Amino acid sequence: MIQSVEKAYQNGVSNYQQGHLEAARSNFDYAVDQMLTCGIPIKNDPDLSAEFDHIVDAVNTLEMDALTQGNGLSAPADPTPAEAAEQATFKVDPTVVAEAQAALKTTQSDLPLVINDTVAGYIDFFTKSRAGHATIVASLQRAGLYRDMIQKVLKREGLPQDLIYLAFAESGFRPRVVNAGSGAGGMWQFMPWGVYGLDRNGWYDERFDPEKATEAYARLIKANYDQLGDWYLAIAAYNWGAGAVQRAVQRTGYADFWELYRRNNLPEQTKQYVPEIIAVALIAKNPKQYGLDSIVPDQPIVTDTVQTNYSVSLQLAADIVGSTASDLADLNPSLLRGVTPPDESFDLHLPAGTKELFEKRIAAIPEDRRRYWRFHAVHAGDTLEEVAREYHVSASEIAAENQIAGGSDLSGLDAVVIPVSPVTAPVRKSALYVTRRGDSLITVADRFNVTVEDLKAWNHLSSSAVPAGRRLYISEPAHVSSARRTERGAATQAHRTGKEKAGVTKAGSAKTGSTKAGTAKGRSTSEASASTKRKPRHS
Template sequence: MDLNRYRWFGCAALALLLVGCDPAQKKDTPVAPQALAPAVEQAAPQPQQPAAPSKQAIHQQQLQQLIERVNKAYAAGDAAYRRGELTQAKTQFDKAVDIMLSSGLDINSEPVLKEQFDRIVDQVNALEMEALKVGNGFVPKVEETPGEVASDVTFEANPDIEAKAKAQLATTKSDLPLMVNEYVASFINFFANSQRGHNTLLHSFQRAGRYRAMIQRVMAEEGVPQDLIYLAVAESGFQPRAINPKSRAGGMWQFMPYGDYGLKRNAYVDERFDPEKSTRAYARYMKFLYSQLGDWYLSMGAYDWGAGNIQRAVQKTGYADFWELYKRHNLPGETQNYVPEILAAIIIANNPHQYGFDEITLDPPVLTDTVSINYSVDLRLVSDLVGAPIDEIMALNPSLLRMVTPPDGPFDLHLPAGTSGLFQERIAVIPERKRDQWRYHRVTADDTLESIAHTYHVSVSDLANANELTAGESLSGVEAVVVPTAPAASPSAHTVMYTARRGDSLVSIADRFGVSLDQLRRWNKIASGTKVTPGQRLHVAEPVAARSSRSRHRTTITAQDLHPHAKSSGKTTHKKSSSSKSSAHAKGSSKKQK
């Protein structure tokens, strides 16, 4: 949208200059003596100063400069987004919004600024939704996996390594039928004797420590071999947020976005990125594949290529044996490498010192408290309430596509171990409808309303009103305050808007954004039976209602408020990660197709 440009024209008034006469050039005119008066010296004319700019002109100039700064930040974000630099893009988009919020101007009373604010928020939301279609939004790039590193190099089997690996099989404990051949030995050689291969496998083993106990528990509960954990080496290197940019497979186990695996996926949540829920879906899928194929190597190949493809290759050759299919060139190159790579990882993991992996130090396990909630809450507020860095809260909840939990719940919110009680106490004093907007700030001795407002880019009046304080009031005796980070009466600041296109229907839009048809109608005040038209703008998340400055509840938090006698608003458990009752119904479909 082209912004209106303002031009100001100064105006000047012309003054009449009084010109004095030279007495020598005057005609002599008889004058009566009484008409004479003392001569008065004529003041010299002064140059006219230009009129000072009006307050309105100065204001308009400042407004124009502000808009130019906002446009510059947004353009930088858009350019970074187009280059695929999502972290930099998000930084610039946030900067554009922060410039407006910290300007000291009332956005809602400045039509041009409000239009600019709404436009940028809408466009950032649109770009975010575009990013979500191919991944999990503005998420930093993950490290290369061992499989990715091995796919672009050529390496040969080492006869000595092959002989050593075969000799060690007799003492290697595994619940899978391990074997070593030249293909497996070539991967062992790569991971043991190349720096790149060694480092990526080492990092995968280290990250496995975060999830090993959880994965082993789920594997045991589902009745599949424990060593199937090492498929995660090839798939993601034990990175829950890994995404394949080509196939769009995502998560620790690289499930495709389509397919019935019992994993929820909508505009707020993608359970492919939930470590435990995706692990349970993976274990159930592997058990299903084994029931169809009767062989764990074929099941591994089917996980990569698809059960239907493996079954057709078996029928074509008459061999229900992975290595026979390999030798007869009835497998794609990726699947040929897939099983040997996993077997190499299992063998090295069981004998790390024999292959130069002496420095493995497992990452500590991820321990969490899990609170089941049915309301929407901003992760930054969660961070404030439990006193943990926002990056930690995000890492504990990798299935969230946004900085906010779903508005219609339920959702298992993962918190740092031992903090669920603190979270329940502090969240209770914040109105439920404000939990997806407001922040929580612990007051220190040096804090003032002005300093807190500056920190969070909100106005002093909004901060004072939200806590029923006056703008200049002291914070003495106040332990904490809530911070209304959403601009007053500005629904678009936290509302996702969508512009309907040709072929859209309310049903298709509701399905696309993971909301119900009733919600979509209610948010947009659309009567039953009404059709959507191309170009129509719709709320696809619950709009934020404008606040009334006269109708407020007391939200200033004192020492007494920090220990409310209210009932807990959610069910709490303490465990290593959330439980899941999801089921996977693969029915021969491929997990991914690269």
């Protein structure tokens, strides 16, 4: 297996060197997938563990190299607000300054907002330039998805509510943005290394989990404030690092952001970071004055959550609850491979109102097949042959797995499972065996490495004797076909209501820049930002 993994990796390197980035990503994914799905505990095998670490580190190195040259192994995304603001010219407009000072007098904020020429320059850029205006409109609209969640976390930690606007500068409230220059990722732009209380492995990256990343952000910004005693310095430290800001304070004797700004004791990026956030807060709190009162924020994301300890694909989960893999990817942006991790607890988010339906239907599908199989809700007029063509499998395989006897009429069924096996999946033995003369359940069980009790249960037998020519299930068949159509109708209505509550709509996801497919950095994702200039460092 290690040879096969190395071959896939070397093919990826070759494609990478030739500029075929999508092909390279596919090769790298396949190399990692082989180890993750081999069925051998990687950590318990020194050779496999060493190979896994080698491959992951090598792929990450190539990814970072690609990021420094452009968009990495992913498609480009719209710039973050901070990246867009690099176009700002900061010409001081006395009118903008006067208007901002007037707005400040009536603006309520739990941060010490001020107006100066730099802040006014950002206000001018975000409200009067085409690029700046488009950026702030999209970001404030998208903020509706996460505002309630972020404010709850900030309140729980006893932090100012207006610290939410750091997410505007960092990502524009996009949970899967990756900074091209530094590799920082997620709504709060955490580095791929560092101790933030966020897990990261071959299956998921919690930097891209909006709630967990927000909790990590709250802990970090609170620690910055506890160390530095000033909110402007705490915000600057989020960009530059608390240690670096502390040393600047010690060198100058001034624990004041604006004094450090005037004395040029801060990096240029950090000097602009705090004024930008002040400007955004003022604009967001005075939408009418700045012509933004027509913005309709996206509806907050509301989900059901199930805890999995098995691997299930987002495609199968979407089939089961009547959603799409794209919508489920939006609800689970931390998943890197479009599937939940095996043998590890994971909180899978589903459209509101579908948890019970998911748990009932997933229980009917053997656990070891939930990563690749599909689920098809039968509609009026469906035939076995038509369904088989749709999923590119044989009608006989569908019939065997669903215990459909004779004919192609599916009118009496609520749903069928589809035994899809991708080329990367291990070849499974046939689900059916035709007994021969001399066979018994004991000999069949021994031949296929199953138990006699399993064979009896799968084939509804009470005796160990079987006649020649009997067709036996020698692996667990699916049990979803007997459900009533009335149940499906009720479940579909429940899902439709839940989805409306969740605000998971085409307009609310694709248009606002949310993730369109399952995985980060090239694994069918729509977001990986590209800028080599901004390099947030959250130490």
